Amino acid sequence: MTGPLPGWLAPLTRPAARLYARAVDRRNRRFDARRDVHRAAVPVVSIGNITAGGVGKTPFVAWLAERLIDDGHRPVIVMRGYGARRGTGSDEAAEFAGRLPAVPVLVDPDRVASLARFLPDHPEIDVALMDDGFQHRRLHRDVDLVLIDAMRPGLGDRLLPAGRLR
Numbered sequence: 001m002t003g004p005l006p007g008w009l010a011p012l013t014r015p016a017a018r019l020y021a022r023a024v025d026r027r028n029r030r031f032d033a034r035r036d037v038h039r040a041a042v043p044v045v046s047i048g049n050i051t052a053g054g055v056g057k058t059p060f061v062a063w064l065a066e067r068l069i070d071d072g073h074r075p076v077i078v079m080r081g082y083g084a085r086r087g088t089g090s091d092e093a094a095e096f097a098g099r100l101p102a103v104p105v106l107v108d109p110d111r112v113a114s115l116a117r118f119l120p121d122h123p124e125i126d127v128a129l130m131d132d133g134f135q136h137r138r139l140h141r142d143v144d145l146v147l148i149d150a151m152r153p154g155l156g157d158r159l160l161p162a163g164r165l166r
Contacts, residue, residue: 038112039140041119043127044078046141048134049148057147058092061131062099064145069103074124078115078139079131081107092131112139 047061065075077100081090096105104122108114115128130136134146 036138037140038116038138040115040128042076042125043142044130044133044139045127045143045145046130046133046136047145047147048132048136049146050134051149056149057132058095060145060147061129062096065096065100065103065129068127068129069100073127075103075127075129076115076118076122076125077103077105077129077131078111078133079105079107080109080111080136111136115139 045064047057047064049057061077065077068075077096079090079092081093090107093105093107096103104118104125106114106118111130111133119125130139130141133139133141134144
């Protein structure tokens with residue numbers, strides 16, 4: 001079994017995986033042709049992954065924010081906030097608030113607009129950490145950090161839903 005489903009179920013998911021692959025390809029081509037990728041006023045570090053499921057992105061973002069603070073930087077964390085409405089928190093935002101009370105956390109599906117509204121009033125911020133940002137293409141990323149679960153690398157896996165690859 002290479003994916004998250006039992007082997008007998010895998011053939012049933014292959015058509016959906018092909019549709020998913022086409023949708024991802026079309027989305028990527030559309031973004032590759034766009035000229036309206038937005039560049040923030042500060043460097044953006046994206047932390048993401050290529051597989052579905054948790055690989056520890058949120059704890060890594062918190063750890064990275066702590067290291068940046070130790071080095072004299074003032075980060076902001078930008079996240080979509082899956083399951084949260086604009087302006088409200090998510091589990092991850094609550095985790096950041098508890099661990100990093102001095103670090104602003106922006107929760108908004110429109111990360112470009114959220115950061116654009118926030119930065120003019122906070123000139124002390126010198127870096128943005130985008131949680132789960134690897135598939136986010138509207139905001140220019142200066143650095144992409146891609147996390148992989150060493151216990152389940154999945155690099156030989158199949159695309160969703162047949163496997164774990166996004």
